[in-house]
Amino acid sequence: MTQETKYNVAVVGATGAVGQKIIELLQGKSFPINNLKLLSSKRSAGSAVTVNGKEIIVEEATPESFEGVDIALFSAGGSVSKQLAPEAVKRGAVVVDNTSAYRMDPDVPLVVPEVNPEDLKNHQGIIANPNCSTIQMVAALQPIKEKYGLNKVIVSTYQAVSGAGNEAIDELKTQSQQQLNGEALEANLLPVKGDEKHYPIAFNALPQIDVFQENGYTFEEMKMINETKKILHDDALHVAATCVRLPFVTSHAESVYVELEEAGVQVKDIWNLLESADGIILEDDPTNQTYPTPLSAEGKEEVFVGRVRKDLDEDKGFHLWVVSDNLLKGAAWNTVQIAQTLIEKDWLKK
Amino acid sequence: MTQETKYNVAVVGATGAVGQKIIELLQGKSFPINNLKLLSSKRSAGSAVTVNGKEIIVEEATPESFEGVDIALFSAGGSVSKQLAPEAVKRGAVVVDNTSAYRMDPDVPLVVPEVNPEDLKNHQGIIANPNCSTIQMVAALQPIKEKYGLNKVIVSTYQAVSGAGNEAIDELKTQSQQQLNGEALEANLLPVKGDEKHYPIAFNALPQIDVFQENGYTFEEMKMINETKKILHDDALHVAATCVRLPFVTSHAESVYVELEEAGVQVKDIWNLLESADGIILEDDPTNQTYPTPLSAEGKEEVFVGRVRKDLDEDKGFHLWVVSDNLLKGAAWNTVQIAQTLIEKDWLKK
Missing domain, CATH: 3.30.360.10 (Dihydrodipicolinate Reductase; domain 2)
Incomplete structure (x- = not known):
C-alpha cells in the first residue's frame, strides 16, 4: 500500500478569470492537496469560494501567507509576482507564475509540459508559465x-x-x-x-x-x-x-x-x-x-x-x-500541468 | 460652355447590400446619369427605391432590360452575371461586374483604378471588379x-x-x-x-x-x-x-x-x-x-x-x-470608380 504525498497549495489571484479556472482544475484533476489557500489583493479578500464542498475564505496575499506552502500558483499580475514570488520561494514554496514578470529571466524555466518538460529540472524556485498565445x-x-x-x-x-x-x-x-x-x-x-x-x-x-x-x-x-x-x-x-x-x-x-x-x-x-x-x-x-x-x-x-x-x-x-x-491550455491548465509534472517527476525540491 | 454627357445606367442586384451602396454612391458622387434602371431577381422586383428624390420601382432583370443601357453595374451573384452580362454587352452596354464570374477570364480586365487603370483600355465590354479582400x-x-x-x-x-x-x-x-x-x-x-x-x-x-x-x-x-x-x-x-x-x-x-x-x-x-x-x-x-x-x-x-x-x-x-x-472600396465604390474612370478617360466605347 502506497501513501500519496499531499501538498499545501496556494492560489494567488484566486478571484480572477485564470485563478477561478485554476481552482476548478485542481478539483477536477484531483490534485493531491493537503491544504488549499486562496489569496488575492486586499480589495478582493474576504469573499468565499466553495472547493470540494468546503467553503474557503479568500485572504489578502502577504509575504507571511506563504509560510508552510509547498506550491504557489500565481496569477495576479506582474507586480504582485515581482513582489511576492520571491517571498514565497524564501519560505520554501515552488512558484508557478502565470505573469510575464519572470518569463525571460535566464534562471527561470519557461515551460509547456508537452514541449520542454526537462527545463523544469533546473528550476530555482520560480517557474514561468508562458503567454497564452x-x-x-x-x-x-x-x-x-x-x-x-x-x-x-x-x-x-x-x-x-x-x-x-x-x-x-x-x-x-x-x-x-x-x-x-x-x-x-x-x-x-x-x-x-x-x-x-x-x-x-x-x-x-x-x-x-x-x-x-x-x-x-x-x-x-x-x-x-x-x-x-x-x-x-x-x-x-x-x-x-x-x-x-x-x-x-x-x-x-x-x-x-x-x-x-x-x-x-x-x-x-x-x-x-x-x-x-x-x-x-x-x-x-x-x-x-x-x-x-x-x-x-x-x-x-x-x-x-x-x-x-x-x-x-x-x-x-x-x-x-x-x-x-x-484560459485553460493558455493559462490555468498549463499552470496546473507544470505543478503536476513537478510532482510526478519528483522535481519539486530545488 | 460645355455640355456634360449623361448615361443610362443599370444597377443589377439593386436590393442587395452592395447594390444599395452603389445607388447611394451614384447619387453622392453626382454620377452623370440620364436614366437609372434598378434591376433585381423576380423575387425582389416591385419594391420602390428613392433616388435623388424620385421613386424608382425595381424591375426584374431580363435580357431586354439592357436595351438602351450604356453602363450596367452587376452585383447579383455569379450566375446572374454569367447569364445576363453577355446580354447587356450584346445590347451595347459596358458591364462592370462585381462577382467572381469573369475575374480570371484573360479577356476581362480586373481593375482597381488606383492600381491598374490602363487595363480598362482593352476591355471587350465586361470589366471585373476584384474580390473585396x-x-x-x-x-x-x-x-x-x-x-x-x-x-x-x-x-x-x-x-x-x-x-x-x-x-x-x-x-x-x-x-x-x-x-x-x-x-x-x-x-x-x-x-x-x-x-x-x-x-x-x-x-x-x-x-x-x-x-x-x-x-x-x-x-x-x-x-x-x-x-x-x-x-x-x-x-x-x-x-x-x-x-x-x-x-x-x-x-x-x-x-x-x-x-x-x-x-x-x-x-x-x-x-x-x-x-x-x-x-x-x-x-x-x-x-x-x-x-x-x-x-x-x-x-x-x-x-x-x-x-x-x-x-x-x-x-x-x-x-x-x-x-x-x-462594401465601399471593396465593392460598390471600386465599381463606381471603374465606371467614372471609363467616362473620364473616354474608354467606354469598345
Whole structure:
C-alpha cells in the first residue's frame, strides 16, 4: 500500500478569470492537496469560494501567507509576482507564475509540459508559465520542429477578450448589447487597461494587445517572438507576430505560417505528426468543413489544429490554424500541468 | 460652355447590400446619369427605391432590360452575371461586374483604378471588379511594389459578415442577442450559404470563406492569390492567404507580410510612399495608439494602413495592417470608380 504525498497549495489571484479556472482544475484533476489557500489583493479578500464542498475564505496575499506552502500558483499580475514570488520561494514554496514578470529571466524555466518538460529540472524556485498565445503555438510547432526542423514562423493572432480578464468580458457584453440597441458604445478598458486610449471591441478588431514597444511591436507580439525562441531552445528561429484582439469571449485562434528545414514534406506528413502529438487534436477535413473554431475549443484542454495547407509557392512552407482555450491550455491548465509534472517527476525540491 | 454627357445606367442586384451602396454612391458622387434602371431577381422586383428624390420601382432583370443601357453595374451573384452580362454587352452596354464570374477570364480586365487603370483600355465590354479582400490589399501593395519591388505576400484576413450579404448581417445580430440572452445560437447561413454545415459566427471566428477547393484552400483564398497576381501583372509573385470570417458587420482587416526586392528599406520609407499614394490613408502612430480598425474605417472610401513594422529578422520583410470598408472600396465604390474612370478617360466605347 502506497501513501500519496499531499501538498499545501496556494492560489494567488484566486478571484480572477485564470485563478477561478485554476481552482476548478485542481478539483477536477484531483490534485493531491493537503491544504488549499486562496489569496488575492486586499480589495478582493474576504469573499468565499466553495472547493470540494468546503467553503474557503479568500485572504489578502502577504509575504507571511506563504509560510508552510509547498506550491504557489500565481496569477495576479506582474507586480504582485515581482513582489511576492520571491517571498514565497524564501519560505520554501515552488512558484508557478502565470505573469510575464519572470518569463525571460535566464534562471527561470519557461515551460509547456508537452514541449520542454526537462527545463523544469533546473528550476530555482520560480517557474514561468508562458503567454497564452505562445503556449498553443509552440505546442503545435514542437512536433513539426523535432521531425522536420523549423526556420521561420509568421503568426497573425485572433485573440479572445478573456485574455484581458473578467472586466474585458463584461465590456464586450455591455458594448455588444449597446450596439444591438443602436446606442453609442462606451469603451473604458480595451485594448489595454492602463493605456491612454480605449476603443470599442464589440463588432470590431483591435490590432493592439498590451502596450507598444519602441520598435513598433506590441509587448504581446514581443512575448510571442521571444518566448517561442526560449521554449523551443532556438535563438536563430525567425519569429514574427501580429496580435489582434477580437470580439469573442474565449479561445485564441492563430493563422500560422511556417518554413521547415526539410524539403518535400506533404500535408499528410504534418497530419500524421500532429495526430500522435501529446495534447494536440487534429481537426482538419475540408471536404466535411471540419476545422476548429474559438467556440468549439471552449472548455477543452487540448490545442486544436486545422486548415493545414502546403504553401503553393514554397515547398518548405505550410499554413496552419491553431485554436485553444486561452484560459485553460493558455493559462490555468498549463499552470496546473507544470505543478503536476513537478510532482510526478519528483522535481519539486530545488 | 460645355455640355456634360449623361448615361443610362443599370444597377443589377439593386436590393442587395452592395447594390444599395452603389445607388447611394451614384447619387453622392453626382454620377452623370440620364436614366437609372434598378434591376433585381423576380423575387425582389416591385419594391420602390428613392433616388435623388424620385421613386424608382425595381424591375426584374431580363435580357431586354439592357436595351438602351450604356453602363450596367452587376452585383447579383455569379450566375446572374454569367447569364445576363453577355446580354447587356450584346445590347451595347459596358458591364462592370462585381462577382467572381469573369475575374480570371484573360479577356476581362480586373481593375482597381488606383492600381491598374490602363487595363480598362482593352476591355471587350465586361470589366471585373476584384474580390473585396483583394482590392484593399493591392491598393496598399501597389505603391510598395512599384518603388521597391515585391517578392512575397502572406496575408491573414479578418473579414466582416456583410461580405456574405444582408442575411449574414441579420444572422450575426440575431445570434449575438441569443448569446447575450444565454440562449442557444441558431446557425443557418454562415460560413457559406449553399454549403452543407453552418456554424455560429457570433462571438466566434470561422476559418472558411466560400467553399473549399481540392487543394485545401478556400475559393476566397484562391481569389486573393490569383487576383493579386493578375491585377499586379506579376505571375511570379508569391502570394499566400488565410481567410477568416469574424463577428463584425463592416470592413475587412488584413495582417499582411511582404518581402521586397530591395534591401535596406525602412519603415519611414514605406510611410512616405503610402502617405502620398492615391486612395490610401496612413494611420500609424503607435505612441498615440493610432491604427485603423473595422469600426473606424466604416463608411469611408479609402484604404487605411497602420502597424507598419520592419521584420525583426528579414531585412526585406515588412508587416502591415490594412483596413477598408468592404462594401465601399471593396465593392460598390471600386465599381463606381471603374465606371467614372471609363467616362473620364473616354474608354467606354469598345
